Amino acid sequence: MSSIHNYLKSGVEDIIPLLGLLLKKSHAELISISNYQLNLEQKKRLEVLIKQRQKGKPFAYQSGIQGFYHLDFKVTPSVLIPRPETELLIDISLDLFPKKQAVKLLDLGTGCGIIAITLKDKNPHWSVTATDFSAAALRVAEQNCQADISFQQGDWFAAAEGQTFDLIISNPPYIPAGDCHLAELTFEPQNALVSGADGLKDIKIIINNSHKYLQKSGYLLLEHGQNQRANIVKLLGKKFHNIQTFKDYNLQDRAILAQIKN
Numbered sequence: 051m052s053s054i055h056n057y058l059k060s061g062v063e064d065i066i067p068l069l070g071l072l073l074k075k076s077h078a079e080l081i082s083i084s085n086y087q088l089n090l091e092q093k094k095r096l097e098v099l100i101k102q103r104q105k106g107k108p109f110a111y112q113s114g115i116q117g118f119y120h121l122d123f124k125v126t127p128s129v130l131i132p133r134p135e136t137e138l139l140i141d142i143s144l145d146l147f148p149k150k151q152a153v154k155l156l157d158l159g160t161g162c163g164i165i166a167i168t169l170k171d172k173n174p175h176w177s178v179t180a181t182d183f184s185a186a187a188l189r190v191a192e193q194n195c196q197a198d199i200s201f202q203q204g205d206w207f208a209a210a211e212g213q214t215f216d217l218i219i220s221n222p223p224y225i226p227a228g229d230c231h232l233a234e235l236t237f238e239p240q241n242a243l244v245s246g247a248d249g250l251k252d253i254k255i256i257i258n259n260s261h262k263y264l265q266k267s268g269y270l271l272l273e274h275g276q277n278q279r280a281n282i283v284k285l286l287g288k289k290f291h292n293i294q295t296f297k298d299y300n301l302q303d304r305a306i307l308a309q310i311k312n
């Protein structure tokens with residue numbers, strides 16, 4: 051069994067993207083060359099890819115690339131794989147300010163840089179700072195970036211000390227330790243996912259400190275997990291107003307926007 055045709059009929063999970071990755075061809079191109087016989091080297095490499103996939107390695111870590119919004123991003127096992135739900139944060143941010151306003155944005159926990167880089171690409175006149183405590187993640191973000199973004203390493207706001215912003219965005223870790231979904235996420239960095247017993251440890255730190263780093267009437271925009279909305283609204287209560295909550299494309303509560311009280 052070494053023709054593309056036979057592999058396509060094999061029923062192996064994700065055989066189309068795996069063949070596409072191996073031969074650098076689209077699905078349509080694979081079909082058009084379906085009589086092609088893989089050579090020994092190609093067969094060996096495909097078997098490795100199939101085994102990795104069967105053991106649960108995400109395809110994005112095999113290809114090293116994940117699309118997000120209108121761009122492709124390099125990903126490595128040091129960074130969380132960008133999720134489509136996070137595109138909601140981009141949509142909300144793009145609607146928030148008049149087109150020409152020179153917005154100062156802070157992206158806390160940037161990972162491979164998707165939020166900072168996408169918003170800078172859409173708004174080249176924005177001044178963007180992106181932080182993470184993982185040096186390995188920041189190296190990936192810097193490789194993904196062709197624009198002028200300030201990347202800073204540090205524990206949450208320690209990386210932005212002394213600065214203030216119009217908009218602070220974070221997609222922080224928000225899964226409770228011991229949550230059953232973590233069993234499916236073993237290939238991704240756990241410190242990008244898990245946040246204390248209730249999943250709110252990092253969100254509390256961000257909410258409790260952001261008033262020091264927001265300009266007058268500035269906004270805080272957070273991604274969060276299912277069932278966390280009510281708790282986060284309560285946490286925002288004292289210092290924030292104009293709180294808006296958003297559902298993702300699967301109609302799950304996913305994001306909260308709040309404006310600092312002056």
Ligand SMILES: C[S@@+](CC[C@H](N)C(=O)[O-])C[C@H]1O[C@@H](n2cnc3c(N)ncnc32)[C@H](O)[C@@H]1O
Binds near residue numbers: 162
């Ligand atoms: C859920 S991932 C989000 C990555 C990226 N922003 C995205 O949306 O795909 C959370 C990120 O926060 C970073 N992080 C976790 N704890 C942190 C901390 N104490 N200070 C700064 N960054 C942290 C992780 O390294 C990770 O990159």
